[in-house]
Amino acid sequence: MKNCHRWQRILILSLLSFSVFAPIVLVSQRLKTLTSFGGKEFAEDLPSVNYMRDVLRLNSIEQEAAEGLKGPKLVVFNDKDISSVVRRSSYEDRDSDQFRNAQDDSKLLEANETNGNGKDEHQIQQTIIQMNSREKGQFNQEKGRDDQRLQSPFKVVDEKVKQMRDQLITAKAYLSFEPPGSNSRLMKELRARIRELERVVGEVSRDSDLPMSASQKMRSMELSLAKASRVFPDCSAMATKLRAMAYNAEEQVQVVRNQESHLLQLAGRTTPKGFHCLSMRLTAEYFWLRPEERQFPNQQNLNDPDLYHYAVLSDNVLAASVVVNSTISSAKEPEKIVFHVVTDSLNLPAISMWFLLNPPGKATIHVQSIENFDWLSTKYNSTLNEQKSYDPRYSSALNHLRFYLPDIFPALNKIVLFDHDVVVQRDLTEIWSIDMKGKVNGAVETCLESEASFRSIQMFMNFSDPFLARRFNANVCTWAFGMNLFDLHEWRRKNLTMLYRNYLQLMLFCSGPRNLSKF
Numbered sequence: 001m002k003n004c005h006r007w008q009r010i011l012i013l014s015l016l017s018f019s020v021f022a023p024i025v026l027v028s029q030r031l032k033t034l035t036s037f038g039g040k041e042f043a044e045d046l047p048s049v050n051y052m053r054d055v056l057r058l059n060s061i062e063q064e065a066a067e068g069l070k071g072p073k074l075v076v077f078n079d080k081d082i083s084s085v086v087r088r089s090s091y092e093d094r095d096s097d098q099f100r101n102a103q104d105d106s107k108l109l110e111a112n113e114t115n116g117n118g119k120d121e122h123q124i125q126q127t128i129i130q131m132n133s134r135e136k137g138q139f140n141q142e143k144g145r146d147d148q149r150l151q152s153p154f155k156v157v158d159e160k161v162k163q164m165r166d167q168l169i170t171a172k173a174y175l176s177f178e179p180p181g182s183n184s185r186l187m188k189e190l191r192a193r194i195r196e197l198e199r200v201v202g203e204v205s206r207d208s209d210l211p212m213s214a215s216q217k218m219r220s221m222e223l224s225l226a227k228a229s230r231v232f233p234d235c236s237a238m239a240t241k242l243r244a245m246a247y248n249a250e251e252q253v254q255v256v257r258n259q260e261s262h263l264l265q266l267a268g269r270t271t272p273k274g275f276h277c278l279s280m281r282l283t284a285e286y287f288w289l290r291p292e293e294r295q296f297p298n299q300q301n302l303n304d305p306d307l308y309h310y311a312v313l314s315d316n317v318l319a320a321s322v323v324v325n326s327t328i329s330s331a332k333e334p335e336k337i338v339f340h341v342v343t344d345s346l347n348l349p350a351i352s353m354w355f356l357l358n359p360p361g362k363a364t365i366h367v368q369s370i371e372n373f374d375w376l377s378t379k380y381n382s383t384l385n386e387q388k389s390y391d392p393r394y395s396s397a398l399n400h401l402r403f404y405l406p407d408i409f410p411a412l413n414k415i416v417l418f419d420h421d422v423v424v425q426r427d428l429t430e431i432w433s434i435d436m437k438g439k440v441n442g443a444v445e446t447c448l449e450s451e452a453s454f455r456s457i458q459m460f461m462n463f464s465d466p467f468l469a470r471r472f473n474a475n476v477c478t479w480a481f482g483m484n485l486f487d488l489h490e491w492r493r494k495n496l497t498m499l500y501r502n503y504l505q506l507m508l509f510c511s512g513p514r515n516l517s518k519f
Contacts, residue, residue: 160207160214167221168197173241174228186227193221279317279350286349286356294352298364301338303411307364308333308432311340311405313398314420315347317354324355326424328363333429335362340415342401342408345371370397376404402481403500406488413489419482431485440490443479453480467506 171190178187200217204210232238286294301307310327314320320341328334339360343351348369355365370376401408402417409415416431418424436442446453455478463474491497 157206157208160210160218161201161204164197164201164214164218164221167218167225168194168201169242169245170225171197171221171228173238173245174225174232176241176245177232177237186224186231189224190228193217193224197221279347282317282350282353282357286353289353289356294356296355296365296367297359299366301364302340302366304338305411305413307336307338308429309338309340309409309412309415310418311342311409311415312418312420313342313401314351315343315398316420317347317350319420320351321354321358323418323420323422323424324360324363324365325358326422327418327428328360330424330426331363331429332427334360337363339363339365340409341365341367342370342398343367344398345369370401373404373408375407376401403497405486406492406497409488413487415486415488417481417484417486422482434485436485436487436490438490440487440494440496441479442485442487443481444483445477446480447477 171194175187175190175194178184196217200211200214308331312320312323314323320343324339324341327339328337331337337360341351341355348367352367355367359365405415405417414432416428431442434442446455448454456474457472457476457478458474460478461468461472461474463469463472
């Protein structure tokens, strides 16, 4: 029994001893391995230390040998500095190669130092230059490869397209050198190549969109252009022609840009987005109506001479609505008012739909198009062509329509004409009781020179013409077209429309007078 306990104690003590000494042995082996590695690494660094020591020693020897000379000092250590700068700016995969090169260079310099016979300073300098050139060439090659790697992701996507367009321009320039009446084989070939290339390019903007035959077409065009360059070797003439073509193209582009800018400004000022959308919506709704739903009530009052007839000539939906609604809302007897709105065929559906959706109460509304006046087509066209005015205020069909009021309303004797920028603020019933005293037009005077609306008749007519000077008074002031009362009966009796046309004809034959149609 005692022997059994003794063996157990021995076993436990041996296990404890093993657990204590085993880690010590393992750790000592690990430390020995690390020490051997560190020694090797330190040994590998020794050549660089030797290289630095040898270079410094070489510098001291060279300086002593060159004390009697006045030339520049040869400092080899600067070359090592430069190579180190280059090495820091390059990639890490070149470090080991340059380190080996440095070792070789150090051996070469050491050999030069020990075998001094037959080696002089000139040979050392040549060796250094060769070393620098070799390192510089390696750096340039690796830099070129790096640049290619950096530039490859940003490849131009329309290089072929631009080349093809340049070929087209050059080919057309060669065609312009062809003498009149010439039909040579080369010119036929160039025309054929131009057609082929234009079909290939079309509206393409990327090389990936070009067909597979594009490269073949480019090569064919290059051959044709080479033939043309031999036929027309005068480069100065070609340069002059291309310069002229470029100048003409730039001028055309500038003209188009100016037109675009003008039209954009005009559209922004004259057609607001909301108003344009309003006209479109009203027109669409109007065409959805049945013909009987497009009729206005009280149409039997249109030719009643005992009612108060007002007219407005406008192509503006909201402006016409303001004139009509302000006049009717200010009237004491709106049931006696008949409003005639004359517009063009483009705006007829929108204006009609507006007043169908917003009826003017008890008043009568009548909307008609200028295209419905068949008798006006020949008269107006001849008048517009004769006056040759480029001002839209005087060449507009609606503005000229005021000179034909008796023909537009043949059954009426009096009518009040509004401009579409007028807002009526009081009842106008008293106007209809004014004694015209045989006059045709009753208008608001603008004869005070302090007023902004003052206009003298001599501003519109050239009174140096004796005929005009005898017929008109140059000191008379003009009137405003905002609101005018016309006696249509007197107008017809005096045949003023024909008189207006005669004056217009006379203006065309007289020299010097300004545009009479403005008057």
